[in-house]
Amino acid sequence: MSDLLKRKPKRIEKGVTVTPNTTFTLDELPVPPKEPIDEKKPVxxxxxxxxxxxxxxxxxxxxxxxxxxxxxxxxxxSVDQLTDLVVDEYISNILTKDQKKQLDIIYDMYKGKTNGK
Structure with a gap:
């Protein structure tokens, strides 16, 4: 067999071990101040x-x-809240009374279709 196939794999040489410059323990961490708990808060x-x-x-x-x-x-x-706001403003400021009644009838019809499924 060829010597190329018999080569041993090269080993990775480890370098110098790296140590951190500063170390700390959990006891050295700052403790946040505790807020007093009001027991009379309504639940x-x-x-x-x-x-x-x-x-x-x-x-x-x-x-x-x-x-x-x-x-x-x-x-x-959210966009949902924004569109709800815009539609409510349009209904209250631009539509006439007749258009509002017509909208309520059509809205109830659509609402009935979605609840009936």
């Missing part, structure tokens, strides 16, 4: 809400960018 019950289902709405890319920019500005916590 509020958290009622579990059923999560609402989500769906997708198609908008153009510039509209998506506008909505995300408004959320980034802090006008709302």
């Amino acid at each position: 509020t019950k958290v009622t579990p809400r059923t999560p609402q289902k989500t769906t997708t709405v198609r908008v153009s890319v510039p509209m998506k960018n506008k909505l995300n920019a408004m959320v980034t500005m802090g006008l709302a916590d």
